[in-house]
Amino acid sequence: MTTSTTPESSAAAPLLDLQALVVAVRRRRRLWCSTALLGLLLGAAMAILMPPPPTAVAKVLVAHQEDQPNDPGTLIRTDVGLLQTTRIAAAALQSVKSPEKPEDFMKDYSAVGLTNNLMQITVTGDSDAEAVARAKALADAFVADHVRRIQGAANAEAKALLDQRDRLQGELAQVNKAIGDGSGGSGPKASADLESLFARRAELTSRISDFGQRAAEARIGTPQLVAGTQVVDAPRALRHSLPRTAATNSAIGLVLGLVLGLAVAAVGTVVADRPVLRREIAANLGASVIAELPRRSGRLWRRRRIRTARERLTTSLARTVRGCADPVSLLELGCARSTSALALDVARALAADGPVAVIDGLPGPQLARRRPKPGDPTVVSGEHAASVPHQERRLGVGSVAPGTAWTDLQYLGTQTVLVVRAGHGSAAWLHTVARQLADQCIPVIGVVLIDPDPRDRSDGTLWDGLHTALRGQSERLARQSGSGRRRRERLPMWADRVPDSDQEAR
Structure with missing residues (x-):
């Protein structure tokens, strides 16, 4: 396949993306809210424990x-x-x-x-x-x-x-x-x-x-x-009023704590370089964001909305797995619990078409130590994946977190859907994941974004990246059979650094 890069893909990224910075700082509101609350409490405590002298x-x-x-x-x-x-x-x-x-x-x-x-x-x-x-x-x-x-x-x-x-x-x-x-x-x-x-x-x-x-x-x-x-x-x-002094000190502590928390969050965001926006995650992984799933919430009206979104995502992924002739895997990054639950939901949806086996390649006990329920699919560890009958549909579940055995991912599935928690992996690690999957010849069907920013309006679709998008599967199969016309496509962001000779070899 002949590939080439466009001027847009090789253009230098901005030194500081203010939109991504604002979103990342807002997502870390627990940090700066905690520092603001701590400053407020310290100010009130100082007014009580250290009253001004006469x-x-x-x-x-x-x-x-x-x-x-x-x-x-x-x-x-x-x-x-x-x-x-x-x-x-x-x-x-x-x-x-x-x-x-x-x-x-x-x-x-x-x-x-x-x-x-x-x-x-x-x-x-x-x-x-x-x-x-x-x-x-x-x-x-x-x-x-x-x-x-x-x-x-x-x-x-x-x-x-x-x-x-x-x-x-x-x-x-x-x-x-x-x-x-x-x-x-x-x-x-x-x-x-x-x-x-x-x-x-x-x-x-x-x-x-x-x-x-x-x-x-x-x-x-x-x-x-x-x-x-x-x-x-x-x-x-001078007559000192304890309530007034406590209120003043608390207000000063609140402002100082808030400013300190915002500064720490902003500096940490810039230093960590953890993509949060859809467009950044899609560009770094070289695959489009095909679905999203909000995180769990304690509010009742949000629980119903999240349950609906999860059912819709399960239906979409089940339809995708049914349309793929090769085994499909779900590879998580920062959301092992959500990925394991999502894999079981997809397997239950696929069970209506025939027996389904979930290949557990997760390093943690999310699937290994679960309590099976009536109607749950069979869960097989990665060591016993070869014992699964060929006529039984497979759905692999694994991880692409640091320490992953990359060569074992192909046994989970020859195609994969990445389940990524927004703001978890750094841009460098997302590049590593995309490069390693490409080296293992495991195409990424798409990315499921967990815990996205609700105010994110960026586009997570790679419009000229049909080599990985779902809408390009038919065209890719046609090219492989020799009946289709070749398309000059854009490579993922990490591929811009690959020499032209290596790209031609691919």
């Missing part, structure tokens, strides 16, 4: 000499930084007569600038009374330190101005002495010198008056700043 707050109005309307908050941030110093902490501890170290006390309080001139102080303690006392002592210590710094700066400025004034007064005394000594002289030169001395005396007098006035203004401005710096909101204990 806390007191106070607000201090801070006046600055350099206040400007367009100040970006630099001055109040400086005050917050000064509050976090051992000097103020030590003064507050000394006020409440506490032997605690200032370094340790600094860990129990914090401050934040509400506006350019308003600062809020938050202090914790062993009790509400202690927290309030510490907040009051800390606010008073800061106000006293701020006033001390204002007064120190004002006194330093006034002292500098007065020192300059005293220096000028000394120079003025020398000028006055020179004027008194030269008042008896005569002549043009003496008159010019005397006039210069009078001008110098007037200048010194003016500057001395100016320095005195500036020193007085500096001292006058200090009381305004001192009066403007005060505790405007007396320290008070």
Whole structure:
């Protein structure tokens, strides 16, 4: 058979399929719902088991000499930084007569600038009374330190101005002495010198008056700043509501847990690369999805729908097995229990046409340890498959999970229907299954998808893959007998990597 690949089959797949990612993350809702619930419970537990310590707050109005309307908050941030110093902490501890170290006390309080001139102080303690006392002592210590710094700066400025004034007064005394000594002289030169001395005396007098006035203004401005710096909101204990705290912590834990769960689910989906959509599973296996079967549900209305879907699937598979001259097998991947139950249903449906034997090739005890019911078909283990009479119809049941003995699959059936649970096998393993079945010359009639995504609207049919589709059986048989026309078909996804010489050999 001559085969070739089309440009569509060799086109590079997208790096990240958002639709497949969303579907895979939604299918893992148990994970992120569990993490969200765990976060909610942890948040509530923290609120109950780790209640906040007694806390007191106070607000201090801070006046600055350099206040400007367009100040970006630099001055109040400086005050917050000064509050976090051992000097103020030590003064507050000394006020409440506490032997605690200032370094340790600094860990129990914090401050934040509400506006350019308003600062809020938050202090914790062993009790509400202690927290309030510490907040009051800390606010008073800061106000006293701020006033001390204002007064120190004002006194330093006034002292500098007065020192300059005293220096000028000394120079003025020398000028006055020179004027008194030269008042008896005569002549043009003496008159010019005397006039210069009078001008110098007037200048010194003016500057001395100016320095005195500036020193007085500096001292006058200090009381305004001192009066403007005060505790405007007396320290008070904060009342903590346990229900409100628990609700807040629970909401935060719920959001964080949900985000963490979604992130883990998304990363796990990308790393695992487990196809979920019909089109991905069909492309990776090189066979069309011919039927679906939802997973079991505890809801009554869904049970009836699932039962109807299962009966319809059993009828379809029984019709397919009847139309095949060669033995057919059901090979599972991630759904051994569903496959064994489906095989028994198909065998019961085929029992009306004659005796049926189910060849058990499953590695688990799904069929070997079952309790037979009246009317059930005969179940034969794979070791005794040769003992089944040739006139009896065979239906093999096996597995293509990791560890499968590939060479034994042909004894279960020369044709197969893959029963695959969505999102169970990785893309690489689906490629392996398709390649191994092709090496064993076992054509895949189709894929039965177990637990599909109910919102999946992708197409799981390989429209140009008639070499495996049910609708291509008649054409394939005609080609084998030489009466049909050859068709150039598309190979499965894994076959794109096979060299052309190997494809021709096939």
